[in-house]
Amino acid sequence: MAEDINRDPLAGxxxxxxxxxxxxxxxxxxxxxxxxxxxxxxxxxxxxxxxxLFYGGRRxxxxxxxxxxxxxSWEKLNTGPWQDVDKDWRRxxxxxxxxxxxxxxxxxxxxxxxxxxxxxxDMGLLMGAAILGDILIKVAAILQTHxxxxxxxAQGPTQEQPSTKKARNEHxxxxxxxxxxxxxxxxxxxLQYFRKHFLVPERPVILEGVADHWPCMKxxxxxxxQEVAGCRTVPVEVGxxxxxxxxxxxxxxxxxxxxKYIVDEPRDxxxxxQHQLFDQIPELKQDIxxxxxCCLGDGEEDEITINAWFGPxxxxxxxxxxxxxxxxxxxxxxxYIRLYSPQExxxxxxxxxxxxxNTSQVGVRGTQCDMxxxxxxxxxxxxxxxxxxxxxxxxxxxxxxxxxxxxEAPFLSCILSPGEVLFIxxxxxxxxxxxxxxxxxxxxxx
Amino acid sequence: APSRCPARAxxxxxxxxxxxxxxxxxxxxxxRLELAGAxxxxxxxxxxxxxxEALLVLLxxxxxxxxxxxxxxxxxxxxxxxEPLWVHTVExxxxxxxxxxxxxxxxxxxxxxxxxxxxxxxxxFYRPLAPGLRARRLELGAEHALLLDEAGQxxxxxxxxxxxxxHGTLEAELEPRPLEALQGLPMAEVAAGxxxxxxxxxxGDVYIWGWNESGQxxxxxxxxxxxxxxxxxxxxxxxEGGPDVKSTAGGEDGAPTPFIAVQPFPALLDLPRGxxxxxxxxxxxxxxxxxxxxxxxxxxxxxxxxxxxxxxSSWDRPCRVEYFVERQLQVRAVSCGPWNTxxxxxxxxxx
Numbered sequence: 162m163a164e165d166i167n168r169d170p171l172a173g174x175x176x177x178x179x180x181x182x183x184x185x186x187x188x189x190x191x192x193x194x195x196x197x198x199x200x201x202x203x204x205x206x207x208x209x210x211x212x213x214l215f216y217g218g219r220r221x222x223x224x225x226x227x228x229x230x231x232x233x234s235w236e237k238l239n240t241g242p243w244q245d246v247d248k249d250w251r252r253x254x255x256x257x258x259x260x261x262x263x264x265x266x267x268x269x270x271x272x273x274x275x276x277x278x279x280x281x282x283d284m285g286l287l288m289g290a291a292i293l294g295d296i297l298i299k300v301a302a303i304l305q306t307h308x309x310x311x312x313x314x315a316q317g318p319t320q321e322q323p324s325t326k327k328a329r330n331e332h333x334x335x336x337x338x339x340x341x342x343x344x345x346x347x348x349x350x351x352l353q354y355f356r357k358h359f360l361v362p363e364r365p366v367i368l369e370g371v372a373d374h375w376p377c378m379k380x381x382x383x384x385x386x387q388e389v390a391g392c393r394t395v396p397v398e399v400g401x402x403x404x405x406x407x408x409x410x411x412x413x414x415x416x417x418x419x420x421k422y423i424v425d426e427p428r429d430x431x432x433x434x435q436h437q438l439f440d441q442i443p444e445l446k447q448d449i450x451x452x453x454x455c456c457l458g459d460g461e462e463d464e465i466t467i468n469a470w471f472g473p474x475x476x477x478x479x480x481x482x483x484x485x486x487x488x489x490x491x492x493x494x495x496x497y498i499r500l501y502s503p504q505e506x507x508x509x510x511x512x513x514x515x516x517x518x519n520t521s522q523v524g525v526r527g528t529q530c531d532m533x534x535x536x537x538x539x540x541x542x543x544x545x546x547x548x549x550x551x552x553x554x555x556x557x558x559x560x561x562x563x564x565x566x567x568x569e570a571p572f573l574s575c576i577l578s579p580g581e582v583l584f585i586x587x588x589x590x591x592x593x594x595x596x597x598x599x600x601x602x603x604x605x606x607x
Numbered sequence: 608a609p610s611r612c613p614a615r616a617x618x619x620x621x622x623x624x625x626x627x628x629x630x631x632x633x634x635x636x637x638x639r640l641e642l643a644g645a646x647x648x649x650x651x652x653x654x655x656x657x658x659x660e661a662l663l664v665l666l667x668x669x670x671x672x673x674x675x676x677x678x679x680x681x682x683x684x685x686x687x688x689x690e691p692l693w694v695h696t697v698e699x700x701x702x703x704x705x706x707x708x709x710x711x712x713x714x715x716x717x718x719x720x721x722x723x724x725x726x727x728x729x730x731x732f733y734r735p736l737a738p739g740l741r742a743r744r745l746e747l748g749a750e751h752a753l754l755l756d757e758a759g760q761x762x763x764x765x766x767x768x769x770x771x772x773x774h775g776t777l778e779a780e781l782e783p784r785p786l787e788a789l790q791g792l793p794m795a796e797v798a799a800g801x802x803x804x805x806x807x808x809x810x811g812d813v814y815i816w817g818w819n820e821s822g823q824x825x826x827x828x829x830x831x832x833x834x835x836x837x838x839x840x841x842x843x844x845x846x847e848g849g850p851d852v853k854s855t856a857g858g859e860d861g862a863p864t865p866f867i868a869v870q871p872f873p874a875l876l877d878l879p880r881g882x883x884x885x886x887x888x889x890x891x892x893x894x895x896x897x898x899x900x901x902x903x904x905x906x907x908x909x910x911x912x913x914x915x916x917x918x919x920s921s922w923d924r925p926c927r928v929e930y931f932v933e934r935q936l937q938v939r940a941v942s943c944g945p946w947n948t949x950x951x952x953x954x955x956x957x958x
Contacts, residue, residue, distance in 0.1 A: 201660045201661055202683075203660065203683070232910070232911075232946075236749070236801060236891060236892075236945075239749075239802070240749045240750055240766075240801075241750055241766060242768070409829070409866075409868070411829075
């Protein structure tokens with residue numbers, strides 16, 4: 162799995178370790194766990210023991226103890242709905258990741274080890290909660306820099322620019338939209354105009370000229386993404402639809418994702434979907450902005466959820482609705498999007514079952530787990546269900562015998578191109594299919 | 608590998624309790640409870656004991672001369688000294704509840720002897736059961752509960768996001784709901800793991816459902832295939848013969864069996880050599896079954912050696928614990944803590 166196993170005995174021997182030490186509290190007394198009573202005393206003791214071992218230089222024992230902390234807190238993270246998991250358990254998990262990653266790097270600074278340590282940090286970022294002033298982000302950044310400095314240039318999976326991509330296996334079908342009502346477009350409306358005519362009446366609109374100057378529009382390419390995020394671990398959805406029996410969620414590095422699901426004639430559809438990549442990799446956040454229109458909401462700016470949606474041509478987000486306002490910014494490639502008003506909900510035959518509460522039976526994925534805008538709690542084991550079958554109707558090829566009302570339901574549609582921003586009002590049903598290799602950024606706000 | 612701990616008396620019942628303090632209690636012959644592990648302590652007059660991470664519950668003979676018992680909850684760090692956190696007087700078992708031998712049908716904790724309520728590790732600690740339920744046995748998982756009634760019917764309720772309720776959905780159930788898939792098959796045992804469930808029929812068949820992320824259902828799991836440790840993984844994704852695991856649904860004949868992460872309906876599990884099961888117990892993410900001929904099979908998560916196979920591998924198919932076979936010991940009972948396994952074995956009778 163290592164991209165590069167060059168061992169460089171001279172350069173940086175211990176330099177990485179020094180850099181990591183500089184980030185950590187100097188002594189174990191200064192490392193404040195700050196855990197509430199929700200965390201059992203025995204676990205707090207275990208974690209304290211781990212920190213003692215760490216500062217005592219007993220690396221192997223610290224690793225063992227940290228493993229136990231990780232395994233125990235992982236079980237807590239998987240008990241009950243994600244939004245009910247006490248934040249302190251996620252912080253325990255993050256502490257475990259921090260100690261484990263540090264111990265790994267003390268042992269060795271070769272690329273395989275550092276990549277493993279980085280993966281541990283990413284797990285702490287994905288499933289944990291902030292500790293010690295977001296220390297995991299800083300640790301991850303140092304590890305990533307270390308990995309990149311050892312890489313030879315132009316190594317890694319084939320660097321393909323989107324524009325020079327060869328024709329894919331599947332012939333992409335561009336929808337014939339002549340008979341479809343299209344989403345209206347506006348160029349840079351004022352905040353008041355947007356609020357009055359679209360936000361308040363809850364009507365979709367495409368905003369042009371709002372994001373087309375963002376640095377991402379020029380900078381982002383497969384090559385750039387691999388540079389900035391290649392060795393980072395992210396959750397990937399595998400399978401054409403959430404409701405497929407074959408659908409599952411798994412973890413891999415961005416490089417692996419690009420290699421397996423974008424470049425090398427993928428067998429399956431893989432989608433880096435609904436992931437808060439910009440919290441994980443702050444460097445990428447500098448390439449985007451927050452659209453001003455998000456400020457029209459009631460929430461604070463730091464409550465805005467920013468998600469990345471990155472995948473090959475052909476990814477499908479089946480018809481679903483979200484509990485917040487959404488501004489969808491298209492950066493790379495085009496997406497075909499269909500929108501149904503919440504008033505048409507009946508004609509869309511929503512599922513009964515709890516986990517898919519906000520998805521429709523007519524070709525579906527839900528937002529992950531329980532309608533909460535939360536990170537995937539089970540990135541390790543996808544909920545690929547043994548015996549369940551959901552009816553699958555393609556929005557673009559509906560089974561009208563099963564779902565007769567669907568044919569009459571009115572909708573708006575569009576092809577969203579790079580630089581454009583689509584406003585999806587709260588609870589508005591939407592279906593999305595990528596017509597090209599695509600990268601979108603969504604902003605969820607209230 | 609298993610390590611021996613001397614038992615002064617035959618433990619009845621054998622109890623392993625969850626939490627980072629490992630407590631092996633053997634309340635029998637004098638009713639003495641002994642704790643071992645991170646929490647120490649001992650107490651007399653105990654009929655039963657049950658623990659969670661934050662609470663140790665004892666069932667002790669009542670203070671007065673009347674029949675009946677006292678339920679006490681203790682903090683693990685108390686070493687059973689001082690005052691308990693709370694106390695609940697349990698009514699005496701009513702006449703007519705006695706079994707055929709005249710003995711009361713007291714199921715072990717967390718089910719109370721009167722079978723009208725059970726103990727929960729989270730408040731409210733005392734939870735009544737619906738009057739119509741004639742509970743014989745009750746087991747608690749991380750977010751669900753299993754109940755076996757006197758007719759051998761299995762009920763489940765609680766969280767269902769990992770299929771652990773066995774009703775075919777991922778929905779939660781607020782009230783005990785009978786497992787339709789097992790109706791008409793009288794069960795002798797139930798066991799609850801963290802997120803999975805096991806029941807053993809009177810004829811020795813094992814039914815299993817819930818989360819399979821570490822192979823605890825003895826179904827092929829992706830995580831082990833990626834580590835090259837699953838049968839399916841070895842056979843390049845195809846599920847060949849061998850220790851067959853049947854699913855009630857799933858892949859058609861001849862088609863490669865997909866990895867199963869969640870099994871929301873009971874699946875019938877064939878133990879190797881056609882063995883019949885008599886006892887089952889589940890840890891957090893592993894399963895242990897005792898057979899009629901005194902063998903112990905374990906599978907699922909093995910990282911902390913809880914499977915007893917002398918290593919820390921996880922398994923997604925039943926493996927016999929050779930330790931007992933090698934020493935000609937017959938396993939009679941098994942009880943799993945979250946990350947460990949206790950087995951009670953006797954020397955094979957020499958003919």
